[in-house]
Amino acid sequence: xxxxxxxxxxxxxxxxxxxxxxxxxxxxxxxxxxxxxxxxxxxxxxxxxxxxxxxxxxxxxxxxxxxxxxxxxxxxxxxxx
Amino acid sequence: xxxxxxxxxxxxxxxxxxxxxxxxxxxxxxxxxxxxxxxxxxxxxxxxxxxxxxxxxxxxxxxxxxxxxxxxxxxxxxxxxxxxxxxxxxxxxxxxxxxxxxxxxxxxxxxxxxxxxxxxxxxxxxxxxxxxxxxxxxxxxxxxxxxxxxxxxxxxxxxxxxxxxxxxxxxxxxxxxxxxxxxxxxxxxxxxxxxxxxxxxxxxxxxxxxxxxxxxxxxxxxxxxxxxxxxxxxxxxxxxxxxxxxxxxxxx
Numbered sequence: 001x002x003x004x005x006x007x008x009x010x011x012x013x014x015x016x017x018x019x020x021x022x023x024x025x026x027x028x029x030x031x032x033x034x035x036x037x038x039x040x041x042x043x044x045x046x047x048x049x050x051x052x053x054x055x056x057x058x059x060x061x062x063x064x065x066x067x068x069x070x071x072x073x074x075x076x077x078x079x080x081x
Numbered sequence: 082x083x084x085x086x087x088x089x090x091x092x093x094x095x096x097x098x099x100x101x102x103x104x105x106x107x108x109x110x111x112x113x114x115x116x117x118x119x120x121x122x123x124x125x126x127x128x129x130x131x132x133x134x135x136x137x138x139x140x141x142x143x144x145x146x147x148x149x150x151x152x153x154x155x156x157x158x159x160x161x162x163x164x165x166x167x168x169x170x171x172x173x174x175x176x177x178x179x180x181x182x183x184x185x186x187x188x189x190x191x192x193x194x195x196x197x198x199x200x201x202x203x204x205x206x207x208x209x210x211x212x213x214x215x216x217x218x219x220x221x222x223x224x225x226x227x228x229x230x231x232x233x234x235x236x237x238x239x240x241x242x243x244x245x246x247x248x249x250x251x252x253x254x255x256x257x258x259x260x261x262x263x264x265x266x267x268x269x270x271x272x273x274x275x276x277x278x279x280x281x282x283x284x285x286x287x288x289x290x291x292x293x294x295x296x297x298x299x300x301x302x303x304x305x306x307x308x309x310x311x312x313x314x315x316x317x318x319x320x321x322x323x324x325x326x327x328x329x330x331x332x333x
Contacts, residue, residue: 001107047107050219051137054211058227063316066234070324 005046013039024079026072034065131297133216141221142301146280149304150265153222153311157258160315164255167327189240197239204232208313215305216298222308229309230316242321242329251321251329254314261311265304 016039020032037060044053105112114120123140133139141149208228215221237245269280277284282300283293291299321329 051135051221051224054219054224055227058224058231062231063227063234063320066231066320067323070320073324074326 001047006043009039009043009046013043026077026079027069029079030065030068030072033068034061037061037065130294131301132294133298133301135216135218137219138216138221138301138305142216142304143280143282143297146269146282146304149308150262150269150280153262153265153308156315157262157311160258160318163319163322167322168329169327193239197235201232201236204235205229208232208309212305212309213302216301222305223312225305226309226312227316229313230320233313233317234320237317237321237324242325245317245321246329249317251318254318258311258314258318261307261309261314264307264310268300268304268307 013036016032016036020029020036023029023032037056041053041056041061044050044056105114109115123136123144127136127139128134131139131143133143208225210225211220211228212222212225215225233245233249268282268285271288272281272284273279275284275287282297284296285300286293286296289296289299
């Protein structure tokens with residue numbers, strides 16, 4: 001485990017998590033959540049849990065982002081709160 | 082109300098952070114999870130017992146096969162629940178209003194269609210590779226199934242939902258999803274019929290022509306194929322229900 005690499009990923013992880021909660025446009029929130037999943041995937045891969053990283057990349061960053069965008073397409077794009 | 086939420090988040094976060102110091106070091110061989118005899122057994126004996134190099138798949142599909150079978154059932158149930166909630170068969174009523182932010186859909190784009198035509202076969206072959214090599218390298222039925230389902234999602238994004246439904250009607254999707262669980266459970270019942278415990282694959286060597294150790298490896302592949310069927314079908318089913326508001330006619 002390389003701590004510099006770790007630190008960069010974790011900082012971006014926190015940033016993307018906060019932004020995806022704060023942003024009003026739900027489509028951007030879904031996209032940023034995809035980035036969050038991809039950073040998680042990098043973190044798993046870096047911790048040598050390649051199977052988990054693979055699942056995170058396929059399910060978290062790939063399909064669930066598509067599901068969220070599909071839901072945004074059918075409901076409303078603006079967050080109400 | 083927001084301040085109350087902030088205070089509760091701060092307290093919970095402080096509790097979680099104060100518990101971090103009690104965790105064992107990352108990769109510590111003497112941590113409870115690594116030194117317990119069950120994990121020692123998996124680490125040292127997996128290859129000798131199952132001839133599967135990927136320990137994770139061996140634990141998922143063989144040692145804890147019962148668990149993975151019901152994980153697949155969970156995915157199937159989630160897909161059925163989404164169909165139950167969203168699917169609507171009457172075409173006349175339009176209760177779900179179209180949001181104003183998405184304007185009328187543009188004409189089908191030549192560049193996107195050509196790209197998808199090139200990409201989808203590669204994605205599907207990669208998905209099959211991931212499924213088939215699940216017991217040799219990282220991957221397996223879940224990941225490969227999701228990638229395979231994603232290739233159909235890409236096809237419906239590039240063209241539209243109707244194009245995919247010509248090739249893969251709704252009934253066929255659900256049949257495939259059920260078939261996956263049936264394959265998995267079939268392996269379990271075959272082991273019972275031959276006289277072993279449920280999902281104890283070694284007895285299948287009587288059918289599969291090989292040693293019991295090889296039978297475990299081959300059965301893991303068969304089980305992964307079953308998982309992949311269910312996951313791929315349910316992923317596309319969830320997507321098509323979400324994107325068309327349950328009407329399965331239009332969509333992104």
